[in-house]
Amino acid sequence: MTSHDHSTEPATGRTARSPIEISPDSKEPLYRQLRHALEHQILSGGMNPNVPLPSSRDLANELGLSRNTVNAAIQELVATGLIEARPRSGHFINTTLLADGPEKDETTRLSDGSIDWEAKIRPIPDRHLPQITKTKNWHTYPYPFVAGQVDPDEFPRLAWARALRTAMDPEHLPFSVRDAIDEDDPLLIDLLCQRVLPSRGIHVAADNVLITAGSQQGLDLLAQLLVGPETTVGVEDPGYVDAKHAFTRVGGRLVPLPVDNQGMIPPEDRLDIVYVTPSHHSPTNVTLDPSRRLRLLTHMRETDSLIIEDDYDSEFRYRGKPTPALKALPHSEHVIYLGSFSKFLAPGLRLGYIVAEPELIERMRTHRRYSIRHVPGHTQRAMALLIDSGQFHRTISRRRNHLRRKWETLTAALEKHLPWTVPFPAGGVSVWIEAPAGVDGRALAEECLRRGVVIEPGDPFFLTPEDNLNHFRLGFAAIDLEDIEPGVRLLREAIDELS
Structure with a gap:
């Protein structure tokens, strides 16, 4: 037999169902069985304390019991103080009693039937690495200088909604709803090769491209297939934190490669793999110098090593001409290119791609099949339609213009208010600041939050x-354009407070 519990489904507000076992063959009275079942639901967190318990009528109908039996069970729970009656509202869990209850030590917790998951889950090799943390509810602060987010008002929601609808039309529906096993949407692949990648100087065929659930999944696939215990992976230092985690989790040995105002300094010794963000280095946004690009390509080709090129924010350059991708240069067979739709359209889309030699693409396709099979077909077809309509490139152009104005406003405000000189690279969607040695970025971030300003520590x-x-x-x-200058003024106040 089953009964409604009193948790609610967010979309409908209807009461969800949860099993309560009542056996008429048991020697224990029915009301006691019901009392123990409800007690277990409450103590195990299976009931929502903000919603009243089901009425005695509902429970009786659900379980096939008399209302007297149900009322007897409820009254016993009231007597224990576990639930309380509220006039004209019903019976509720007594959250005060639960909060004041004795904490269980480890021995009690395990003897209650809980599992010691720490002992069962295999050790994670990257636990020692720092992680990027974001201020929760950053959008509620008046001055959110957060990286990796976009202004929702700039997302082409009408065009995206139209693309999603069109992807359900009869001619597109089979590709939107099929189980493609390990295939990608052929229209998206074709448009990537014909209209997107050439803008980065990359000219490849369909068998050179794999669609991923964002560049992060691309990194994970590459790490799992190319990196193992003692594989040496050169990483920019400072550099993209999540890439370091991806390589370390599979046993890779990270080798730091310093970064200056000309980008990453290429390695002198042999490394198995070098991960690099040459267009706009993460996080400083400097562009890798052309001579260093050639040195890196030559060195990796001569040592038969691989380069993973993460084309981070390449679309957003505000001064000068964009530099071509490493993958666009001659003799770039050793370069594996990571691209993304998510970073500049909306991070929540989780849609990216990898460009590499067909042999590697085929192996990654098989590997992806046994994790997620493929990126949802509906999303792929909608993105293809967005590109085909021209709205994709119009969005990039419009976003670039908006970001240029914000970049100009922010750099001017920093030059005016910041007590130090800051170099401003020609692109990206953030500004990296190296303060004097005595400044603590973590303490500054906390002081800024007290003023409604969100910044990100760089350590x-x-x-x-x-x-x-x-x-x-x-x-x-x-952040809104008009909030940038006031936010920088408050940043200066926080700096002065800590000085």
Whole structure:
């Protein structure tokens, strides 16, 4: 027999169902069985304390019991103080009693039947690495200088909604709803090769491309297939934190490669893989110098090593001409290219791609099949239609213009208010700031929050974060244009407070 519990489904408000076992063959009285079942639901967290218990009538009908039996069980729970009656509202869980209850130690917890998951889950090799943390509810702060987010008002929601609807039309429906096993949407692949990649100087065929659930899944696939115990992976230091985690989780040995105002300094010794963000380095946004690009390509080709090129924010350059991708240069067979639709359209889309030699693409396709099979067909077809309509490139152009204005406003405000000189690279969606050695970026971030300003400490981007506390980052994609200058003024106040 089953009964309604009193948790609610968010979309409908209807009462959800939860099993309560009542056996007429048991020697225990029915009301006691019901009392123990309800008690278990409450103590195990299976009931929502903000919603009243089902009425005695509902429980009686659900379980095939008399209302007297149900009322007897409820009254016993009231007597224990576990539930309480509220006039004209019903019976509710007594949250005060639960909060004041004795905490269970580890022995009691395990003897209650809980599982010691720490003992069962295999050790994670990247636990020692720092992680990027975001301020929760950052959008509720008046001055959110957060990176990796976009202004929702700039998302082409009408065009995207139209693309999603069109993807359900008869001619597109089979590709939107099919189980494609390990295939990608052929229209999206064709449009990537014909209209998107050529803008980065990359000219490839369909068998060179794999669609991923964002560039993060691309990194994970590459790490699982190319990196193992003692594989040496050169990473920019500072550099993209999540890439370091992806390589370390599969046993890779990270080798830090310093970054200056000309980008990453290429390695002198042989490394199995080098991960690089050459267009706009993450997090400083500097562009890898052309001579260093050639040095890196030559070195990796001569040592038969691989380059993973993450084309981070390449679309957003505000001064000068964009530099071509490493993958666009001659003799770039050793380069594996990561691209994304998510970073500049909306991070929640989780849609990206990898460009590499067909042999590697085929292996990644098989590997992806046994994790997610493929990226949802509806999303792929809608993105293809967005590109085909021209709205994709119009959105990039419009977003670039909006971001240029924000970049100009932010750099001018920093030059006016910041007590230090800051170099401003020609693109990206954030500004990286190296403060004097005595400034603690973590403390500054906390002081800024008290003023409604969200900034991001920069130390997690380093392999030795404790030695690099004097860095922080200001993202400008999500903040309103008119809030940038006032936010920088408050940042200066926070700096002065800590000085």
